[in-house]
Amino acid sequence: MTPSSLQAVSQAQVPGLPRRAGLGLKHEHFVEVLETSPDIGFFEVHAENYMVAGGPFHHYLGLIRAQYPLSLHGVGLSIGGEGPLNPEHLARLATLIERYQPHSFSEHLAWSSHGPVFLNDLLPLAYDNATLQRVCEHVDQVQSSLKRTMLLENPSTYLQFQRSTLDETDFISEVIRRTGCGLLLDVNNVYVSCINHQRNPLSYLEALPLHAVGEIHLAGFAEDTDSLGDRLLIDDHGAPIDNAVWQLYEKVLAQVGPMPTLIERDNQVPAFSVLLAEAQQAQWHLAQVSP
Amino acid sequence: MSLHDDFSAALLAPHQPCPDGLFSSNGADPASRFSVHRNTVHSSLINALATAYPVTLQLVGEAFFRAMASLYVQAHPPTSPLMSEYGDTLAEFIHGFEPAQSVPYLADVARLERLRVRAYHAADCQALDQQAVLQTLQGQANLGTLRLQLHPSLATLNSPYAVVAVWAAHQTEGGLATLNPWHAQGALVVRQGLEVKVFAIDPGSVAFINSLGRGNALEKAVEHALDASAEFDLHQCLTLLIAHNALTHLHLEQKVSP
Numbered sequence: 001m002t003p004s005s006l007q008a009v010s011q012a013q014v015p016g017l018p019r020r021a022g023l024g025l026k027h028e029h030f031v032e033v034l035e036t037s038p039d040i041g042f043f044e045v046h047a048e049n050y051m052v053a054g055g056p057f058h059h060y061l062g063l064i065r066a067q068y069p070l071s072l073h074g075v076g077l078s079i080g081g082e083g084p085l086n087p088e089h090l091a092r093l094a095t096l097i098e099r100y101q102p103h104s105f106s107e108h109l110a111w112s113s114h115g116p117v118f119l120n121d122l123l124p125l126a127y128d129n130a131t132l133q134r135v136c137e138h139v140d141q142v143q144s145s146l147k148r149t150m151l152l153e154n155p156s157t158y159l160q161f162q163r164s165t166l167d168e169t170d171f172i173s174e175v176i177r178r179t180g181c182g183l184l185l186d187v188n189n190v191y192v193s194c195i196n197h198q199r200n201p202l203s204y205l206e207a208l209p210l211h212a213v214g215e216i217h218l219a220g221f222a223e224d225t226d227s228l229g230d231r232l233l234i235d236d237h238g239a240p241i242d243n244a245v246w247q248l249y250e251k252v253l254a255q256v257g258p259m260p261t262l263i264e265r266d267n268q269v270p271a272f273s274v275l276l277a278e279a280q281q282a283q284w285h286l287a288q289v290s291p
Numbered sequence: 292m293s294l295h296d297d298f299s300a301a302l303l304a305p306h307q308p309c310p311d312g313l314f315s316s317n318g319a320d321p322a323s324r325f326s327v328h329r330n331t332v333h334s335s336l337i338n339a340l341a342t343a344y345p346v347t348l349q350l351v352g353e354a355f356f357r358a359m360a361s362l363y364v365q366a367h368p369p370t371s372p373l374m375s376e377y378g379d380t381l382a383e384f385i386h387g388f389e390p391a392q393s394v395p396y397l398a399d400v401a402r403l404e405r406l407r408v409r410a411y412h413a414a415d416c417q418a419l420d421q422q423a424v425l426q427t428l429q430g431q432a433n434l435g436t437l438r439l440q441l442h443p444s445l446a447t448l449n450s451p452y453a454v455v456a457v458w459a460a461h462q463t464e465g466g467l468a469t470l471n472p473w474h475a476q477g478a479l480v481v482r483q484g485l486e487v488k489v490f491a492i493d494p495g496s497v498a499f500i501n502s503l504g505r506g507n508a509l510e511k512a513v514e515h516a517l518d519a520s521a522e523f524d525l526h527q528c529l530t531l532l533i534a535h536n537a538l539t540h541l542h543l544e545q546k547v548s549p
Contacts, residue, residue, distance in 0.1 A: 048372050052373075052412035053413055055482060056411065082293055117303070118368070118372045120332060124328075158328070159313045160314050226315060226317070226324055232323075
């Protein structure tokens with residue numbers, strides 16, 4: 001980012017993300033984005049990919065940030081971890097936020113670090129009071145050290161814990177109520193979890209605090225079967241968005257109105273034009289509910 | 292043992308049973324669902340290594356690489372959420388990995404690939420103007436006391452094998468036909484602008500650059516270079532560094548008053 005564009009960004013009060021469709025920014029597409037300036041509402045990046053000293057990633061993100069609103073999405077903070085949050089990682093996030101002034105920062109209701117080990121997966125939590133208190137403390141800590149409200153993403157899950165005493169939706173509602181954080185509503189995660197746990201996605205949505213939604217994620221899933229031969233959906237971000245998820249998205253929009261909507265694709269990344277077409281499809285849905 | 296102790300131990304060890312206290316709402320064996328997480332952990336880490344070490348992978352083939360990477364993941368899981376740093380010690384692991392001994396230069400190629408990843412993400416630093424460097428060098432009476440500061444992305448490697456030739460042969464179609472890996476070669480890795488470059492250099496140049504990197508003045512660095520190789524060519528090595536924007540500062544030795 002050139003010094004002048006950085007200044008322009010930090011002088012303006014950075015507003016929330018536009019209520020339009022956005023895309024995950026993949027390094028494979030840096031040059032094409034800059035050369036074609038696609039008409040897209042915003043880009044989202046994984047914070048950890050930019051926790052490097054310099055080089056092409058910062059070069060291109062700076063240029064793209066000068067042209068587009070940005071969402072910073074963390075995948076490594078381990079908010080649900082049993083231990084304390086990693087202060088170094090929080091400091092790295094603060095540095096990135098200072099540098100790029102993103103319109104939104106979000107993380108997951110999950111854990112990914114334990115002791116010295118980082119497991120590189122978003123792992124499920126037992127929903128009990130001890131976990132609730134820990135997650136709320138961590139969200140409070142993130143929000144106070146980053147001096148901004150964060151969005152917390154609902155998980156995709158495959159398993160349940162005997163220790164859980166709360167429903168996932170009650171747990172999420174309570175974290176949002178206690179910490180004032182927003183909800184990153186991942187509609188694909190809702191669908192995946194509901195199929196995996198034989199729950200009705202519409203009643204799951206009804207039980208969530210939809211008034212707190214600040215962003216929506218849409219993605220594709222992979223399909224497997226469990227030991228009983230039942231459908232087991234896997235949130236792999238490696239496929240086009242399923243029709244069932246588009247339908248659920250339509251129902252969400254009817255309730256919450258137009259919302260910043262991200263198309264996520266992290267594996268088997270296709271040509272940029274393929275992702276752009278999915279973003280245009282989301283944009284069409286957004287237009288249907290725009291005043 | 293806490294819940295996450297059990298969970299993470301079972302994730303990392305592929306043959307350990309699924310932890311207690313889990314169930315599936317349809318009554319399915321929780322192990323069949325726990326394996327989704329275990330697969331994600333292992334395959335995402337193996338994929339990260341495959342992406343970071345593409346030539347190492349080509350040298351042994353996909354199946355061998357993934358089997359080796361799987362053992363590495365179990366022995367050395369990441370200790371940081373920064374995936375760009377994961378696999379820093381893969382070359383050492385390969386060096387001690389018996390089944391890989393049939394490709395003796397494999398560890399050094401992995402070392403070179405790691406230097407390339409580090410150079411790619413290294414700090415940005417404005418290089419000196421090439422003309423200005425040449426003028427300073429030509430007009431300097433006490434050339435030997437000059438200290439040259441190197442670009443943060445710059446690194447070298449000494450290998451008993453033709454590590455740069457092996458790497459370069461895998462960058463182009465048909466590059467393998469004339470490859471002879473059985474001679475010593477040094478490597479210079481540096482990012483020029485946005486592009487990481489790799490050069491074959493002699494052991495004298497490796498010693499010279501490493502000496503500069505430790506903060507030695509030019510005279511001392513030349514001494515180290517000649518110790519390493521009598522054929523060291525200062526002019527050629529400086530030209531290489533200057534032409535690829537590898538120098539970021541020139542300092543004259545500060546005389547310390549008594």
